[in-house]
Amino acid sequence: MRTLERVRDLLAGRDVRERRMFGGTSVVVDGRMVLSVRGDGTLLVRVDPDRSADLVAHEGAVRAEMGAGRDMGPSWLSVPASDGRVEFWVAVALEHHGAQAG
Secondary structure, three states: OHHHHHHHHHOOOOOEEEEEEOOEEEEEEOOEEEEEEEOOOOEEEEOOOOOHHHHOOOOOOEEOEOOOOOEOOOOEEEEOOOOOOHHHHHHHHHHHOOOOOO
């Protein structure tokens, strides 16, 4: 899974655990779930709910649903994981949790 490998590379050197959930592999950093790489390669990203409206303006980003029509709330976005955007979304997730990308 290419997207998961990219996420692992971006988080190298951190306290990272992976768990199977949300239809993919969820990534826990420093004890907090920050995102999930879904089986289709898209990302489920946990974001600051105050930034959610601005972040959905990014190409392909939408509020995530848990099943048809069940909104997960403003803290969760579903985003495409194109090569140029994975780093951006990992940084957004880490920012929400008070950690810096790097």
